[in-house]
Amino acid sequence: MRISKKVVILGPAGTGKTTLKKIFFDMVSPLELLEKSLEPTKGVDTNMYSFFNLDFAMFDLAGQENDNWFDKEKDIFNNSNVIMCVLDINSYLKEILNFLKALITLYNEIKINDSEIIVLLHKIDLIDGLYLQHKTKAINEFLKKQNKKNFKITTHTTSIARQFFFKTYKIIANIILNISDQKTLLKSAFQNYKNDLEIILRYDIEKKYDIRALFLDLNLSKNDAIFHLKRLEKLGFAKLEENQISFRLTQRVRFFNSGFELNKKEHDINKILEMFLIFSNLTQK
Ligand SMILES: Nc1nc2c(ncn2[C@@H]2O[C@H](COP(=O)(O)OP(=O)(O)OP(=O)(O)O)[C@@H](O)[C@H]2O)c(=O)[nH]1
Ligand SMILES: [Mg+2]
The missing domain is CATH 3.40.50.300 (P-loop containing nucleotide triphosphate hydrolases)
Structure with missing residues (x-):
C-alpha cells in the first residue's frame, strides 16, 4: 500500500x-x-x-x-x-x-x-x-x-x-x-553500497578514469562497475562519460568527503551506507 x-x-x-x-x-x-x-x-x-x-x-x-x-x-x-x-x-x-x-x-x-x-x-x-x-x-x-x-x-x-x-x-x-515511517532499513540492503563508498573515497575529483580501473582496483566487472557508477550518478557523486567507458567524480564528493574526513573515527560506516540507500531511493516524480 x-x-x-x-x-x-x-x-x-x-x-x-x-x-x-x-x-x-x-x-x-x-x-x-x-x-x-x-x-x-x-x-x-x-x-x-x-x-x-x-x-x-x-x-x-x-x-x-x-x-x-x-x-x-x-x-x-x-x-x-x-x-x-x-x-x-x-x-x-x-x-x-x-x-x-x-x-x-x-x-x-x-x-x-x-x-x-x-x-x-x-x-x-x-x-x-x-x-x-x-x-x-x-x-x-x-x-x-x-x-x-x-x-x-x-x-x-x-x-x-x-x-x-x-x-x-x-x-x-x-x-x-x-x-x-521506515525506522530502520534492512542491513542487507545497504551492505551493497560498500563499493559505492569505496569508489568515492578512492579516486581524485574531476579527473577522468577508465571504468576498467574499477576492475583493477575493486575487482568489479564492467556491468557491476556501470551499476555502481549509475547509482553514484543518481546521488550526484559521479558522471559516466564517453558511452560509459570513463567516469569522473563530481565536486559534490569533495563536499561530502570533507565532513567525512573530519570525523572519520566517529562514523559508523553502516550509517553512511544507509544514507546512500536513502538518497538512491529518493526519486523526483
Ligand atoms: N553561506 C551560506 N549560504 C547559503 C547556505 N544555504 C543557502 N545559502 C545562500 O542563501 C541564499 C538564498 O538561498 P535561497 O535558497 O534562494 O533562499 P530561500 O529561502 O529559498 O529564499 P526565498 O525563496 O526568497 O524565500 C543563496 O545565495 C544561497 O546560496 C548556507 O548553508 N551557507
Ligand atoms: Mg526559495
Missing part, C-alpha cells in the same frame, strides 16, 4: 529553503548553488517525490510572501505532515524567536493535527562556534516554553558549506527516513 504525505518548507526570505531542497532532494551541486544564487521563490514551488512506498509533495513557500502564508493563504498548511522551518542562524535572535512564535501561534490556531515541526537553523558556516552554541540553546529553551501542547518540534543546525555538508546530509537522510 502506498502512503502519501505533505511537507511544507517555510521561513523568512533568503534563508536557504530552495537551496536545501535542490541540493538534497534534486541532487544539484552544492558548489553551483553557493556560487550562483537562485532567484527568490515566487508563490509556491511544488515538487513530488517518491521513497519506497511513500509519495510526498514538497511545498516550498516564498519567504517574501510570509504575510500571506500566515494570513489569507494559510490553507496551504492544511493536511501537512511536516513543516520544515528554515531560519538563518545569523539573523537577530529576536527575529528568529518572533518567527517561531508566529509559527506556533498558527499551528495552534489551525490545528495542523499530525504535523510535526522541524526547525533548521541554517548557514552555520557564517557563525562563530561559541556564538552558535549560545544562540541554539536560547532557541531551544524558547521552544520548550512556547510548546505547551507538546507537539513534536525538533531543531537541527545545518549548512551546505563543505565542512558541514556531511552533517547536513545525515540530518536530511534522517528526516526522510522519519517521514517514511
